[in-house]
Amino acid sequence: MNKTLFHRAxxxxxxxxPFALVTILKTSGSASRNQGSMLVEGSKAITATIGGGALEAFAIExxxxxxxxRQEDYAVSFTVDQEAKKKAxxxxxxxxxxxxxxxxxxFTVASEWEQRGIPFVFGFSLEKESSRFLYSSTQKSLGTSREALLLHAKQSLEEGFDKRVEVSGKEYFLTIPIPLTNLLLVGGGHVNQAIANLARTLGYGYQVVETRAEFATDxxxxxxxxxxxxxxxxxxxxxxSINRFTYTVVASHxxxxxxxxxxxxxxxxxxxxLGSKLKARMLFERLTVPPSQKRRVFCPIxxxxxxETPSEIAxxxxxxxxxxxxxxxxxxxxDFAKDLVVVRGGGDLATGVIKRLFNAGLPVVVLETEKPTVIRTTVSFAQAMFEGETRVEDVVGRRCRDVDEALGVLQSxxxxxxxxxxxxxxxxxxxLCIVDAILAKRNxxxxxxxxxxxxxxGPGFKAGKDCHVVIETKRGxxxxxxxxxxxxLANTGIPGIIAGFGRERVIHSPDEGVFSSDRKIGDLVKKDEVIAYVGKSPVxxxxxxxxxxxxxxxxxxPTGFKIADIxxxxxxxDFxxxxxxAMAIGGSxxxxxxxFLARR
Structure with a gap:
C-alpha cells in the first residue's frame, strides 16, 4: 500500500x-486541482500529489x-500556461x-490518528512563525491551546471543508487530511465487497451491517x-454511527x-x-415521509x-x-457549459435564484457591478466582488477576471x-438562459x-416584449x-412587515458621502444608537x-440611498x-x- 503524507511525515x-510540506492555498482560472498537499524530501522524493505536471515540478524544486x-515558511505563486493561452x-x-x-x-500523532480513522484538522500559520497544530474529532489537540483557534478547527470539522481564518490579527489555514465521507454498506455480498475495495482507493472509510456472519468477515x-x-x-x-457525511449503500435481500x-x-x-425499478416503485409507494426526504433515496442505484458486473456497479x-x-x-x-445560465445581479434575491439553479446541477455565471450596493452581504454572492470569494450556506462564489477563468471556476x-x-x-x-435579477425596478x-x-x-419588464417570462417578486x-x-405588480416602496415594522426598519442615507461603519451584520443595537456614518453625518x-x-x-x-436594515x-x-x-422566486x-429544456 502507498504511504500517506502523514505516515511518511x-x-x-x-x-x-527535514522535509517540506507544500499546500495549495488558492487557485484561479485553469488549474488541475483546487486543493491538496504533498511532502517533499531533501532527495526530491515526494509523497502525495498536488496535480502533477509543471506545477508539481515547480513545487518540488x-x-x-x-x-x-532552512527557509522560513512562505507563499509562492505559479502561473499556469497552456498551449492555447498564456497565463491561463x-x-x-x-x-x-x-x-x-x-x-x-x-506528525507521528497525526499518522496514528489517520491510521485509526479519526478525522482531524491540520492547521498552520500563514505568518513566518512556523506554527502548526492538530485538532481531532475526539476533541484532542496538539500544538495550541488557544480556544478561538480550536473553535475554528471544530467548526471546520463540522462543516467539512478547508478554510482560512483570522485569529488575533494572524491568518491560519485549516485542512482536513482524512476525507470525512464514509460509507455504510448494508449487506456483504459481491457488490458491496467491490464497493469496499474501490472506496479504499478513494480514502473513504466504511462500516458493514449484515444478518449473516459469513458475509461480514475480516x-x-x-x-x-x-x-x-x-x-x-x-x-x-x-x-x-451515522452522520451527515455517511453515504449508505443497501445490497441486501x-x-x-x-x-x-x-x-x-x-x-x-x-x-x-440495489434493486429493480419495480422494487423502487414498491418502496416509494409504502414510504410515508415528505417528498424532501424521499429525494435522499436512490433506487435503482x-x-x-x-x-453489469459487481465492479462496474461499484x-x-x-x-x-x-x-x-x-x-x-x-x-x-x-458539454459542461451547454446549458449555461447567466444571472445579472448577485444581491440577496438573485442569490436565491443562483442557489436553486446551482443546486439543480446547472452551470451559473453571475454578472455584477464592480462595487455592488447590496446590504444583505452575508447572503449575497455579490459580496465576492469585494472579498474575492464568499460562501452562502454551502455554495462558494468567486470573483473572476475573465470568461476563461469563470469557466474554470465553474468546473471546480x-x-x-x-x-x-x-x-x-x-x-x-x-x-442558453439569462435571468435579469438586478431588481432596478426598470429595464x-x-x-x-x-x-x-x-x-x-419584478417590475419594469413586460413579458413578450422585454423578455420571455417575468417572475412576480412582491410578497403576498x-x-x-x-x-x-x-x-x-408595481413597486409600492413599502418593505415587508416584520414583527409589525415595515418602513421603519429600513435605513436610508441622511446625506450624500462615503459610507463607513465599525458594526457588522448580526450585531444587536438599541434604538437611536449610532451604527454608521455617511461622511460626517451619523446614522x-x-x-x-x-x-x-x-x-x-x-x-x-446619495441622500436617501438604502444603506442598512434592522x-x-x-x-x-436569521442573517x-x-x-x-428568495428561494421561492428561485424555484419559479x-x-x-x-x-424550456423539456420543450426544446
Missing part, C-alpha cells in the same frame, strides 16, 4: 530528517531549495520546511471501521421497510438501494453507464455518491462572478434577443407567479433589534441563510427553465 520525524536553505491560471502554494525532532512527536472487509451482525438489519443499524424508515430518520444524505455507485456529495451535475465535461464546483454590468461578456458566454437594457430564454424578476398571494404575458438605528443588512464600507452614496426580532433574526422569498425561475 511521521517516519521522517522519528528519524529527525522550490521545496528542495527551501529545505537546503494561477496557483498559490504555501511551503513549510519541517525540521523534524523525534523528541517532540507531532477476510471480506479487511479495512472496515466496524462490522455488525444483527438478527435483523434494523437491529444492526442501531449499533452503527433482508433489507425491509422498517430498516428504510430507520435510515430515513438518520442524517445520512444518500440511501442507495448508480449512474446510467451500462453496468464504480457507477461511487460516481453517483461523489456527484451527490459535491453537488455536481454528472454531465460530460465536454463554484459560482463565478464577473464585473460586467453592461453584459459585454454575453457574446463570449453564449448562455436597464435586457432584450429578448440576448438569449433563447430571457427571464426577468402572487409572489413567485410566472407571468408569460404582461408585467409584475442611527430607528429601532431596537439586530443589524441584518449593512452596506460595504467605502461606498459613496430586524426587530433581535436574536431570533446567515437565504430568505424564503428553475420551473421556467426546466419547462
Amino acid at each position: 511521521g517516519e521522517l520525524e522519528e528519524a529527525s530528517c 522550490a521545496a528542495h531549495k527551501a529545505i537546503a536553505r 491560471g494561477e496557483v498559490i502554494l504555501f511551503i513549510q520546511v519541517i525540521q523534524s525532532d523525534a523528541s517532540s512527536p507531532f 477476510e471480506l472487509f479487511a479495512h472496515a471501521k466496524k462490522r455488525v451482525v444483527g438478527r435483523t438489519i434494523t437491529e444492526g443499524l442501531k449499533k452503527i 433482508t433489507f425491509d421497510q422498517d430498516a428504510l424508515e430507520y435510515l430515513i430518520a438518520t442524517p445520512t444524505p444518500y440511501i442507495g438501494i 448508480g449512474l446510467d453507464i451500462g453496468t 464504480l457507477s455507485t461511487l460516481a453517483q455518491i461523489m456527484k451527490e456529495k459535491n453537488g455536481r451535475s454528472g454531465k460530460d465535461l465536454r 464546483g463554484m459560482v463565478p462572478l464577473l464585473a460586467d454590468p453592461q453584459g459585454v461578456f454575453l457574446e463570449k458566454l453564449k448562455p 436597464l437594457g435586457t432584450t429578448m434577443a440576448d438569449a433563447p430564454l430571457v427571464i426577468a424578476l 398571494h402572487s409572489m413567485g407567479r410566472i407571468i408569460r404575458e404582461g408585467e409584475a 442611527r438605528a430607528p429601532l431596537e433589534g439586530m443589524i441584518r443588512g449593512l452596506l460595504n464600507n467605502g461606498l459613496t452614496v 430586524d426587530p426580532r433581535g436574536l431570533k433574526a 446567515t441563510t437565504v430568505s424564503d422569498k 425561475v428553475l420551473e421556467v427553465f426546466d419547462n
Whole structure:
C-alpha cells in the first residue's frame, strides 16, 4: 500500500530528517486541482500529489531549495500556461520546511490518528512563525491551546471543508487530511465487497451491517471501521454511527421497510438501494415521509453507464455518491457549459435564484457591478466582488477576471462572478438562459434577443416584449407567479412587515458621502444608537433589534440611498441563510427553465 503524507511525515520525524510540506492555498482560472498537499524530501522524493505536471515540478524544486536553505515558511505563486493561452491560471502554494525532532512527536500523532480513522484538522500559520497544530474529532489537540483557534478547527470539522481564518490579527489555514465521507454498506455480498475495495482507493472509510456472519468477515472487509451482525438489519443499524457525511449503500435481500424508515430518520444524505425499478416503485409507494426526504433515496442505484458486473456497479455507485456529495451535475465535461445560465445581479434575491439553479446541477455565471450596493452581504454572492470569494450556506462564489477563468471556476464546483454590468461578456458566454435579477425596478437594457430564454424578476419588464417570462417578486398571494404575458405588480416602496415594522426598519442615507461603519451584520443595537456614518453625518438605528443588512464600507452614496436594515426580532433574526422569498422566486425561475429544456 502507498504511504500517506502523514505516515511518511511521521517516519521522517522519528528519524529527525527535514522535509517540506507544500499546500495549495488558492487557485484561479485553469488549474488541475483546487486543493491538496504533498511532502517533499531533501532527495526530491515526494509523497502525495498536488496535480502533477509543471506545477508539481515547480513545487518540488522550490521545496528542495527551501529545505537546503532552512527557509522560513512562505507563499509562492505559479502561473499556469497552456498551449492555447498564456497565463491561463494561477496557483498559490504555501511551503513549510519541517525540521523534524523525534523528541517532540507531532506528525507521528497525526499518522496514528489517520491510521485509526479519526478525522482531524491540520492547521498552520500563514505568518513566518512556523506554527502548526492538530485538532481531532475526539476533541484532542496538539500544538495550541488557544480556544478561538480550536473553535475554528471544530467548526471546520463540522462543516467539512478547508478554510482560512483570522485569529488575533494572524491568518491560519485549516485542512482536513482524512476525507470525512464514509460509507455504510448494508449487506456483504459481491457488490458491496467491490464497493469496499474501490472506496479504499478513494480514502473513504466504511462500516458493514449484515444478518449473516459469513458475509461480514475480516477476510471480506479487511479495512472496515466496524462490522455488525444483527438478527435483523434494523437491529444492526442501531449499533452503527451515522452522520451527515455517511453515504449508505443497501445490497441486501433482508433489507425491509422498517430498516428504510430507520435510515430515513438518520442524517445520512444518500440511501442507495440495489434493486429493480419495480422494487423502487414498491418502496416509494409504502414510504410515508415528505417528498424532501424521499429525494435522499436512490433506487435503482448508480449512474446510467451500462453496468453489469459487481465492479462496474461499484464504480457507477461511487460516481453517483461523489456527484451527490459535491453537488455536481454528472454531465460530460465536454458539454459542461451547454446549458449555461447567466444571472445579472448577485444581491440577496438573485442569490436565491443562483442557489436553486446551482443546486439543480446547472452551470451559473453571475454578472455584477464592480462595487455592488447590496446590504444583505452575508447572503449575497455579490459580496465576492469585494472579498474575492464568499460562501452562502454551502455554495462558494468567486470573483473572476475573465470568461476563461469563470469557466474554470465553474468546473471546480463554484459560482463565478464577473464585473460586467453592461453584459459585454454575453457574446463570449453564449448562455442558453439569462435571468435579469438586478431588481432596478426598470429595464436597464435586457432584450429578448440576448438569449433563447430571457427571464426577468419584478417590475419594469413586460413579458413578450422585454423578455420571455417575468417572475412576480412582491410578497403576498402572487409572489413567485410566472407571468408569460404582461408585467409584475408595481413597486409600492413599502418593505415587508416584520414583527409589525415595515418602513421603519429600513435605513436610508441622511446625506450624500462615503459610507463607513465599525458594526457588522448580526450585531444587536438599541434604538437611536449610532451604527454608521455617511461622511460626517451619523446614522442611527430607528429601532431596537439586530443589524441584518449593512452596506460595504467605502461606498459613496446619495441622500436617501438604502444603506442598512434592522430586524426587530433581535436574536431570533436569521442573517446567515437565504430568505424564503428568495428561494421561492428561485424555484419559479428553475420551473421556467426546466419547462424550456423539456420543450426544446
